Amino acid sequence: MIANSAAKISRNGAFVQDTDIKKAGLKVTLPRVKILEVFESEPDAHMTAEDVYKLLMERGEEIGLATVYRVLTQFVTAGLLVRHHFEGGQAVFELDSGSHHDHIVCEQCGHVEEFIDETIEKHQHQIAASKGFDISDHSLIIYGRCKRKNCPNLDA
Numbered sequence: 260m261i262a263n264s265a266a267k268i269s270r271n272g273a274f275v276q277d278t279d280i281k282k283a284g285l286k287v288t289l290p291r292v293k294i295l296e297v298f299e300s301e302p303d304a305h306m307t308a309e310d311v312y313k314l315l316m317e318r319g320e321e322i323g324l325a326t327v328y329r330v331l332t333q334f335v336t337a338g339l340l341v342r343h344h345f346e347g348g349q350a351v352f353e354l355d356s357g358s359h360h361d362h363i364v365c366e367q368c369g370h371v372e373e374f375i376d377e378t379i380e381k382h383q384h385q386i387a388a389s390k391g392f393d394i395s396d397h398s399l400i401i402y403g404r405c406k407r408k409n410c411p412n413l414d415a
């Protein structure tokens with residue numbers, strides 16, 4: 260989820276994004292460029308399709324929600340984005356940074372923060388080893404209530 264982020268809009272970098280889209284094996288189309296631009300200007304963001312749609316509207320880009328959904332799915336397949344299904348919310352998308360991290364999610368407003376904790380990471384390997392496993396992957400999601408301004412949690 261994103262909020263109050265319209266001020267950070269970057270309009271450059273289109274050239275780089277074209278390259279990224281081509282490298283992913285996709286044809287360069289305006290919706291693809293604009294949608295990737297949204298993610299590259301918000302590198303830490305975890306956004307629903309509707310978040311992306313709204314940001315595009317704020318930037319004066321008329322791309323329909325159905326197209327946004329379709330392009331997001333194509334980007335996931337192409338390895339540009341990662342999709343997460345956190346409990347109680349819609350799927351959220353983030354740039355595929357290629358580096359592992361875990362998530363903490365607000366149950367009230369859906370805000371997502373990332374973290375990486377070496378102690379937790381190491382401990383999971385120890386647990387797996389003690390059960391006779393080699394870990395190939397894991398995802399750790401902590402659910403809670405955030406204390407951000409605008410979170411409905413604060414009205415309660």
Ligand SMILES: [Zn+2]
Nearest residue numbers: 360361380399
């Ligand atoms: Zn982890």
Ligand SMILES: [Zn+2]
Nearest residue numbers: 305353360373
């Ligand atoms: Zn993330």
Ligand SMILES: [Zn+2]
Nearest residue numbers: 365368405410
């Ligand atoms: Zn919240």
